[in-house]
Amino acid sequence: DVKVTQSSRYLVKRTGEKVFLECVQDMDHENMFWYRQDPGLGLRLIYFSYDVKMKEKGDIPEGYSVSREKKERFSLILESASTNQTSMYLCASSFSPLGNEQFFGPGTRLTVL
Amino acid sequence: GQQLNQSPQSMFIQEGEDVSMNCTSSSIFNTWLWYKQDPGEGPVLLIALYKAGELTSNGRLTAQFGITRKDSFLNISASIPSDVGIYFCAGLSWGRRALTFGSGTRLQVQP
Numbered sequence: 001d002v003k004v005t006q007s008s009r010y011l012v013k014r015t016g017e018k019v020f021l022e023c024v025q026d027m028d029h030e031n032m033f034w035y036r037q038d039p040g041l042g043l044r045l046i047y048f049s050y051d052v053k054m055k056e057k058g059d060i061p062e063g064y065s066v067s068r069e070k071k072e073r074f075s076l077i078l079e080s081a082s083t084n085q086t087s088m089y090l091c092a093s094s095f096s097p098l099g100n101e102q103f104f105g106p107g108t109r110l111t112v113l
Numbered sequence: 114g115q116q117l118n119q120s121p122q123s124m125f126i127q128e129g130e131d132v133s134m135n136c137t138s139s140s141i142f143n144t145w146l147w148y149k150q151d152p153g154e155g156p157v158l159l160i161a162l163y164k165a166g167e168l169t170s171n172g173r174l175t176a177q178f179g180i181t182r183k184d185s186f187l188n189i190s191a192s193i194p195s196d197v198g199i200y201f202c203a204g205l206s207w208g209r210r211a212l213t214f215g216s217g218t219r220l221q222v223q224p
Binding site: 004031033035040041042043044045048050056058090092100101102103104105106107 | 117119122144146148153154155156157158161201203205210211212213214215216217
């Protein structure tokens with residue numbers, strides 16, 4: 001069974017902290033994605049990666065960075081968390097080089113106080 | 114950036130009713146996808162459409178890829194309580210290696 005796992009379901013951090021969100025997939029997919037989900041805004045793409053050590057900015061990369069050292073793992077980093085980064089963060093992976101038919105993890109609900 | 118306009122934003126229906134939702138864009142897409150998100154979970158792919166005019170079914174769900182490539186719709190027939198959730202459309206356009214998502218349609222079903 002296809003699986004994308006995220007390190008935490010719920011996370012509470014303070015303003016200014018460095019935050020790491022981890023995502024692991026067991027499907028040998030090349031492409032991995034990070035989205036944030038906010039009410040009324042749908043899913044917005046933060047960063048994606050189509051190969052190990054490769055990354056591309058999505059639509060809202062400001063305030064975030066990513067790391068992909070191994071094929072199965074894609075990390076999202078908030079260098080200095082701010083309250084406007086309170087959101088649901090979703091990781092996804094895709095076998096298609098076009099990035100469609102993505103499989104999602106359960107999400108991490110991050111609250112920044 | 115590209116935008117997908119998804120409507121309606123929310124629906125409250127009685128069990129057994131049919132449901133229709135759609136997505137439109139000013140841009141052309143070459144793939145349309147429909148996802149469902151259950152409360153507390155990540156979205157799950159329901160239907161993928163790859164060709165203009167294509168009509169595809171998955172059980173009680175039917176989706177169509179609009180002829181102009183700028184829209185898609187999803188129908189759910191004879192709704193049941195487990196249809197509750199948020200439905201997202203997503204599109205993929207040439208030259209972009211990531212999906213664009215609509216804002217979602219929240220569906221509630223009264224038993």
